[in-house]
Amino acid sequence: MSKNTNEKLKTKKPNCPQCKINCFRVLNEKGDSMVVTVNENFEVEPIHTEESLEGFDLSIVYCLGCSWKGSPKSLSTKH
Numbered sequence: 001m002s003k004n005t006n007e008k009l010k011t012k013k014p015n016c017p018q019c020k021i022n023c024f025r026v027l028n029e030k031g032d033s034m035v036v037t038v039n040e041n042f043e044v045e046p047i048h049t050e051e052s053l054e055g056f057d058l059s060i061v062y063c064l065g066c067s068w069k070g071s072p073k074s075l076s077t078k079h
């Protein structure tokens, strides 16, 4: 009854290159922010799946743990 698959998925997720967390914010035109995560395909996903990312700029994510910001594709997958 090994559950190693979950661990594998976790390590594949891209993290902040500075503080290594997978928790970010995105902003919309009005300046509202939403907490998101980035999956292993470098796609931005809302933490709360019922929320919509419509209107949010997904080209830049802001790290919640430090001052890093950048495109989801520039996140680190090397841990």
Ligand SMILES: [Zn+2]
Residues within 6 Å of the ligand: 016, 017, 018, 019, 020, 021, 063, 064, 065, 066, 067, 068
């Ligand atoms: Zn960070």
